[in-house]
Amino acid sequence: MSHYIFRRLVAMPFLVLGIVTMAFFLTTVTKGDPLTALVSEQQLNNPEVVAAARQRWGLDKSLPERYVTYVSNLLHGDMGTSFVTKRPVLTDIAARLPATLELVIAAMLVGTTSGIVLGLLAAYYRDSAVDQIARVFALLGSSLPVFWIGLALLFLLSVHFQILPGPGRIDPRMTPPPPITGLMTVDTLLAGDIDGFRSAVSHLVLPSLVLGWAVAGTISRLVRANMLDVMAKEFILTARAKGAGELRVVFRHAFRNILVPVLTLISYSFAYLITGAVLTEAVFTWPGMGSYAVQAARSLDFPAIIGVTIVGGMMFLVTNLLTDIAYVIANPRVRLT
């Protein structure tokens, strides 16, 4: 097991190197000129300014040279400087990561709990109204574009019915708490600001629902299908014959047997959540990595976009590894080699 984890950890830098190489190869065929992000429009015709900018940002060097520089800087923990914010990419990302983490964790919690509950209900009351509603809910989750349903719900619940607050992380009239963890909900609590905490949570409700919906849908389908299989097994009959209550049968005897596939899916859904976070953040003006990525992509800010891709990919790789370890805990029959 430790050998396996070690091998996976060793493979990780190579995967990252692979993506960096790919990104650099792509910039050779690029038509968009990053100079437009660096130099104002009037100055683009001024050869001196352009040459100075090229030299300042290392764009006058050949591609192999830039590649070697980038990779060796990366090894020192330097992802370069953003063309747009003019700050180190790593600083930018570190400042924005907590907001994304807060959103993704909230969406993961909403998605997995509601998905598991819906799936269990749908399997237990098979072909009932609950089952049909769960089916439609799951279908919509994988068919609705997050950016559209986000806008629609924002308009309905925030503008029209005024039940939930608008975009952002906290009421704009409030002073945000001093950042300690960067998670708005935690920081408000640490500052003892109950109203701030309430505002932060209510701002989190809609984006995490929108983002978690698709995850809830797919998890509920998987839980339903697996539960139907398990509940037909003979040991369930035995458990019932021995007089176990229904709750005990469902949770102690059946549910534990479907944990492995559910864990796999939860890990897979992490990739979806990072993807969806990009769009959700754009809709809810959530100041996280996703909106940073969108801004970077729009302005051809290559250092920033490669940085976000690497960080996002690494988050994904780490969760996959954690899932594999969780397998072993959930199912002792699994041996990692």
Add this chain to the structure above:
Amino acid sequence: MIATARLYLRKPFAGTLASPMLLFGVAVILFWIVVTLFADHIAPYEPFEMVARRLQPPSWQHWFGTDALGRDVLSRTLHGARHSLPIALVVVIFSVVLGSAAGAIAGYRDGLVGSAIMRLVDVTLSFPPMLLAMAVAASLGPGLGNAALAMIAVWWPVYARLMRAQVLEVREREHVEAAIAGGAGNARILLKHILPLCWTPILISATMDLGQVILLAASLSFIGLGATPPTPEWGSMISDGAAFFYNWWIAFGPGLAIVSVVLGFNFIGDGVRDYFDPRSR
């Protein structure tokens, strides 16, 4: 035993045709194909021209209202099908062809080329597709063609992995051994004896992916990396609508279009899967 017997007795289309969801999916997609082909005749107004006062809410003249430039949202939504549907088809077809070819080579020959291909596949699949597509699309610059290229770049490895697994399994079968003994060349063995037995899972997965590709294309356009104005692409229309948040109808029409197309493809994908793999129901 009885269950297996019943499986064999199933008529080819029994259960599939009876599935109302598959029928619904086919109907929706047929509708959009007709719209794609005849958008000029179906759309009540010109999609690029100012036909009424700007920001009009939905009315009998303009079912989905008018946008910030006074263009008819319904007409633009209908014309949008001409971008979204062909893009999804092109991306999936190219990814299937490219991925299958790469996967078949990697599966048939374990040599250097094969493992190089699979490492590339591993690297690509270990990153969230949307982030990667954004990075690629940003490198290529905005435009629908570039967005399509970016999507192919992130999508083909899925089919490569699938195809490789299929080929690995089929190449061990006895009829392949017989073909080798009969002196058939590598190309002939791969094309005539192995590949014909490998298509089913690829086809299923391709049908199920069509909807997801439409969503990805719309997402790229929404963040400004796909279609550029004034192209009536659904994702960029929703992006226009987001800028005029209080005029909700601008984003409503194109959103409805995306949802119906994706639902349609998902229904068809489920139906196709059930047909080939009845156990999944």
